[in-house]
Amino acid sequence: GAVVSQHPSRVICKSGTSVKIECRSLDFQATTMFWYRQFPKQSLMLMATSNEGSKATYEQGVEKDKFLINHASLTLSTLTVTSAHPEDSSFYICSVSLTGPNYGYTFGSGTRLTVV
Amino acid sequence: SQQGEEDPQALSIQEGENATMNCSYKTSINNLQWYRQNSGRGLVHLILIRSNEREKHSGRLRVTLDTSKKSSSLLITASRAADTASYFCATSPGRRALTFGSGTRLQVQP
Numbered sequence: 079g080a081v082v083s084q085h086p087s088r089v090i091c092k093s094g095t096s097v098k099i100e101c102r103s104l105d106f107q108a109t110t111m112f113w114y115r116q117f118p119k120q121s122l123m124l125m126a127t128s129n130e131g132s133k134a135t136y137e138q139g140v141e142k143d144k145f146l147i148n149h150a151s152l153t154l155s156t157l158t159v160t161s162a163h164p165e166d167s168s169f170y171i172c173s174v175s176l177t178g179p180n181y182g183y184t185f186g187s188g189t190r191l192t193v194v
Numbered sequence: 195s196q197q198g199e200e201d202p203q204a205l206s207i208q209e210g211e212n213a214t215m216n217c218s219y220k221t222s223i224n225n226l227q228w229y230r231q232n233s234g235r236g237l238v239h240l241i242l243i244r245s246n247e248r249e250k251h252s253g254r255l256r257v258t259l260d261t262s263k264k265s266s267s268l269l270i271t272a273s274r275a276a277d278t279a280s281y282f283c284a285t286s287p288g289r290r291a292l293t294f295g296s297g298t299r300l301q302v303q304p
Contacts, residue, residue: 084236112291121282121294122237171236173292182227182239183284183292190234 080106084172084186091162091193099157099189101172107152108174116169128155162193200295208303213270215298217283226266231280275304
């Protein structure tokens with residue numbers, strides 16, 4: 079089946095530094111990827127939609143200059159958290175919608191970001 | 195934004211018992227999906243039910259959909275300790291991003 083590889087799985091960084099999270103579709107091409115954020119014991123909230131070859135679409139309240147998304151190829155989307163602060167500590171997950179009559183979505187394994 | 199609410203928020207049962215969780219949503223849908231998330235991990239697609247379907251089965255899973263009430267339920271029969279996870283319903287317009295319910299944390303005691 080379709081596999082999305084996300085890494086790193088965990089990262090700890092200092093306040094003020096930047097962190098890059100990668101999401102790769104391993105055996106298919108993905109023109110669109112979705113980035114979610116999940117705080118502890120809460121649901122997933124959509125941050126942005128990553129579009130190959132064009133600018134990402136951000137949800138209301140998500141700072142595009144803080145959460146930089148690059149989707150330069152059909153198999154790779156990256157999310158960079160710039161000038162990270164402790165309140166950015168969260169679980170970040172990427173996702174791709176699948177094609178076919180019974181399409182669902184496949185998810186990366188997530189990245190646990192801790193900003194200290 | 196979240197599509198709707200799930201209840202219960204948390205559920206603790208014994209192995210062998212059935213677990214039922216409910217989901218309500220707000221907008222019209224083409225389909226509704228259920229996902230499972232183990233602690234600190236990504237999501238796994240469990241089952242998709244289309245808006246013109248009322249019930250669907252997959253192994254020990256049974257999903258119902260009531261579009262008039264904008265609600266769905268997920269039943270896990272004969273639960274196992276390995277079913278311990280969070281369960282989310284989700285909807286999307288076409289192939290746009292999913293909107294998730296608030297989730298149910300299921301604990302199955304061995």
